[in-house]
Amino acid sequence: MDQVTTRTFAPDAAGLTAAADVLAAGGLVAFPTETVYGLGVDARNSDAVARLYAAKGRPSFNPLIVHVPTLQAAERHVSFDATARALAQAFWPGALTLVLPLKPDAGISPLVTAGLETLAVRVPDHALARDLLQAFDGPVAAPSANPSGQVSPTKAVHVADHMTGLINGIVRGGDCTVGVESTIVATQPVPTVLRAGGLPTESIEAVIRQPLARAGDSAAPTSPGQLASHYAPKGTVRLNAETVEAGETLLGFGPVDAAINLSRSRDLTEAAANLFDALHQLNAMGAEKIAVSPIPETGLGAAINDRLRRAAAPR
Structure with missing residues (x-):
């Protein structure tokens, strides 16, 4: 182009x-x-x-x-x-x-x-x-x-x-x-x-x-936002991480020691507002392996986890 x-x-x-x-x-x-x-x-x-x-x-x-x-x-x-x-x-x-x-x-x-x-x-x-x-x-x-x-x-x-x-x-x-x-x-x-x-x-x-x-994800979407692999940072993503493995950078949620924290107070509204900027920051840091703290599957947590699952999907 x-x-x-x-x-x-x-x-x-x-x-x-x-x-x-x-x-x-x-x-x-x-x-x-x-x-x-x-x-x-x-x-x-x-x-x-x-x-x-x-x-x-x-x-x-x-x-x-x-x-x-x-x-x-x-x-x-x-x-x-x-x-x-x-x-x-x-x-x-x-x-x-x-x-x-x-x-x-x-x-x-x-x-x-x-x-x-x-x-x-x-x-x-x-x-x-x-x-x-x-x-x-x-x-x-x-x-x-x-x-x-x-x-x-x-x-x-x-x-x-x-x-x-x-x-x-x-x-x-x-x-x-x-x-x-x-x-x-x-x-x-x-x-x-x-x-x-x-x-x-x-x-x-x-x-x-x-x-x-x-509705399930689809390779032939019936609406926007249904592709299984999407919202991807440059590094690989591991979800529901209770511990951090060697070489990983933690995207935290709650009172954890993390490079970037979506919400130390476990506020899902704050976490949703911070999510994409946090992924941009991880890209800028050059994070090659990203571990993500567990996030509740309630309220806005469902949307946050939806985006994180797509970010973690194989590309």
Whole structure:
């Protein structure tokens, strides 16, 4: 892919207008959300979406999430059943992506859906992201702003380090507060969690008053975020480490002696927010073998462990 000039946009009205103009011209713009930084393109522009796949090195069979500023904007592209509407009203804006039937006149590029008849859509809970979406006034397809399979970015500097020269711009917006990607749910044929994420499944189950079914990982994803090997640091990863072996660097959780600790107080919200930055730090340290302390499989711990299992998967 040819090198391009990567501009930096200030987090103000002028910067967002300039970033929206780049999107309208078919450019690639990274922007902050509450979960991670997204790499946005016009979801209606197949040429732009193709450039996004090339910039990330992302398999084109892996569908993308479309970001919109409101529920009303989402209704232009997908059909809501009663369960989906209840979830959107409860959790949007927020870290929930819904996979819903694509409307025939949605105008979304088939590259975004990877040829599926459904679309993954969400309303981000980040003022800058929604202001950018309003300024652009169209659907924005936005996977995480990093090379495919590598660690997701939670700071603008993470994006700049890996994507400068490959994308057209970065909106500076500070650190992401949630720190792991959105939870993905399909409501048909039965409510199913396709990816654990920044919204705990227990919160979703409380709204729909039934357990969520679980979908397995797939080599042919039915939604974004289902590839088994993903979020990988440069070093190998060993999970649920009660001890540290020779040559290993410990990514800790709880009151342990670790090179980097996700949360000494065992706060899962803090750990989720710190996870991807910790993996970036381990890369910068040159850690070749990474041991990870056990993390509870409850609340946000499910999303943290999901990302760590994918980071540890064979590549």
